[in-house]
Amino acid sequence: MARLLTLRVWHAMWLQRIDTKIAALQEREAEQERGRKNRPQEPDWIVELGIGNGRPPIEVHAGGCYAAGKRRRAVPRDEARRLLTSGARACTHCKPDAQLRILD
Numbered sequence: 474m475a476r477l478l479t480l481r482v483w484h485a486m487w488l489q490r491i492d493t494k495i496a497a498l499q500e501r502e503a504e505q506e507r508g509r510k511n512r513p514q515e516p517d518w519i520v521e522l523g524i525g526n527g528r529p530p531i532e533v534h535a536g537g538c539y540a541a542g543k544r545r546r547a548v549p550r551d552e553a554r555r556l557l558t559s560g561a562r563a564c565t566h567c568k569p570d571a572q573l574r575i576l577d
Contacts, residue, residue: 516547518569520556530561538567 516536522528522544533553534541541564548556554573557563563570 518548518550518553519545520548520553520561521545530556532562532564533557533569534564535567535569535572538564540564540566 519534519536519538519541520530521532521534521542523531524544528544532541533548533556534545536547550573553569554575557570557573557575563575
């Protein structure tokens with residue numbers, strides 16, 4: 474009888490541990506979902522900025538381009554077109570000049 478009671482206590486302890494883990498995982502998944510919902514919308518166009526005085530624009534990217542550097546800012550469509558026509562490079566990966574229908 475004592476062995477069965479001991480097994481019952483151990484079983485209850487393991488169930489409590491499992492329930493605690495499940496609750497922690499559910500909370501983590503809920504936090505991740507809230508983070509995905511609250512994430513700002515990805516910009517349509519990005520300009521990569523240079524280093525130095527005034528941080529001149531170097532390259533224009535589409536919003537989801539993986540090749541965009543860390544020094545960047547979002548720009549509207551008209552600004553991206555203006556930058557491309559005034560000499561800023563177009564990214565060779567996402568090809569914003571083709572997306573904006575700018576012909577050389």
